[in-house]
Amino acid sequence: MSRSAPRRRAERPPSRRARVAAGLRARGERFAGSRAPVVLWVLTVAAGLGALVACTADVGPAWLCDAGAVAVVTSYSWGLAARTGGRPVVVGLLALVLGVGVVVLDHEALRTGAAVLTGVVTAVLAVMATVPAVRFVHAVREVLVAVVVAAIGALAVVAFEPVATVARFEYAVLGLGLVGAFAVVYRLGAGLHGLGRRGVLTVLIGTVVLAGTLAYAELLRRYGTPTLVDNLFDGVDWSRDHFGAFPRPLETVLGVPALAWGTHMRARRRQGWWVCAFGVAATAPVATTLVNPVVSLQEAGLATAYGVVVGLVLGFVVVRLDLALTAPSGSKGSRGRRAEEATALRPEPPRTRPLL
Template sequence: MSTPRGGRRAAARPSSRRGRTRARRSEQPLTDAPPPPRPPRERRWGGRTPRVLWLVVLLAGVVALGCAVADIGPAWLDGAGGTAVSSAYTWALAARTGGRPLVFAGLAALMGVVTVVTDLEVLSGGAAVLTCVVSGVLAVMMTVPAASYLLAVRETLIACCIAAVGAFATVGFEPNADRERFEYLTLAVGFVLVLVLVFRLGAGLHGLGRRGLLVVVVGSLVLALTIAYAELLRRYGIASVVEPALDVVRWSRENLRAFPRPIVVLLGIPALVWGIHMRARRRQGWWVCAFGVAATLPVAQSLVNPQGSFVEAALQTVYGILLGLVVGYLVIRTDLALTGSRGSRARAEEAAAAHRPEPSRFRSL
């Protein structure tokens, strides 16, 4: 049985139409496909209520410490202020580094309360060490990257202010410990803690690179040589070597009423300024910032000296910061010159291009 030509065409048309319809449908985007995942948001420090409570506790501790310095109120007010500041700082450090703020802050508050109630010498020393270390490490962790030198100076001053509040909280526990042992212990514990944190923030040891490895080695050598040289001069120093240095210290204390600590001037402040400046460009800047605790920890230790005064401690801190900022400026200029950013125009273009993202000050790193 034969089929007419028109019938063949009519029978073929539906199939061709269905083919064209399927082709059009395959070209159209799928509306039922799930939307692309959003980038993860930065974690804030809990909700609004915990942040307000944290601020209230911190301000209450600062007011209590201020009243204790002015000799206003009961005798236990300085211990209560130290407990409040230590708890708030511990909460902030844990939140900043992605830990468990409530757990660690609760332990710090419990330790402070037991120390104030029992008034045991061992607990007072332990609470003072904890407060000093947390203050120095938090001061470094609370900084943010800076594209220019002036912004790096601002972040350095903020870090020193945080450590200064921690100094009042540390002495609020009235530790009865040897000053040198206290300084060495807090410096060692603080460096270990900040290196553990920076190991994660700086992408581990493989993220160092040649420049980062050189910075870590040189910084470690400067720290070790500074401590060893000071200890050798104090114990076994020759009079011909020690006397000129002591003469400079005496002249500074007689005329300027204080003498800055060499570790702050030569290592702590320059490393903090340079590290903050480098973090806006490279992640290795965190490894440089780790040596910034050589400045923040001495600031937090400044009031432990029983023979010193508040004025001398403040002037010692100010002199160390000012001289350290000068050294840090020279280090940054040298770094920019070695990387090819010479001249004011080249430095301005380099600062405009430095935009490495990092969480804001009150978000988890």
């Protein structure tokens, strides 16, 4: 007795709900692929920056400070969520609601918390906004991009008028920024197993430099002898008198070299993301530089510029050492460097596209 062929079930047409969901997804994909979100983001940041600059120059009504701060933290939260593969609309609306609530309630604790979160978002976004750098001149460009993003965020941070000890405020933004950056890099760098031996060594060196710099500054502040402290402050005062400012050590020694080397390495190996995470040591101090009432706007700008210049020199040395140790044989000289740069084609999304 022969078996009858199985009957095929007739495919049901998609329901109205499924058709609507598919249409919304298609519209969302077209909107995400368009330039509209980027243009809207740039216009929002420009409007917030304009309001903050007017507030700094004592031009216009007093509410421009709060409006500019809310606009910048909203757009930065949106941008960080979009860059890291999150939900930018949800995060942006949440930041907007929280920012408006802080301004309306006008409480010192709320304003300080908003300033800390603004500094953290600024420091992490400044690092995530970078792209791989095939040549060192491209790494210089990426460092400047990160510093500009952090500098705009610094105006928003101080516009919230935080009330806290300067050292504690800076440590809070730096610590939370490093945690946030490493959490994102953990996903971008394929976890800890994607580090490799050189990556582990690099992270250890960066951690030692970071911990050593912070520990030395804290020990010097607490237990330093008056003679040693006076000598160090004399050098800082001399630099301020002759050059207008003194570069921030953490930014100069660790943050800027890590950004330059990390973006250069990202064009070749994904371990470069782990190096870039230490770039928060540059973007966080820039984002909190105006919190100190003793430091003027001019001095803060000069200190940042000096730190970038000296840090880029150190970064250039590190990049050259890295190429000397890791580049294939026969790549010395200008022709060899061009050949090495031609093979540095590790793919990564553009600056305005999600990394994840």
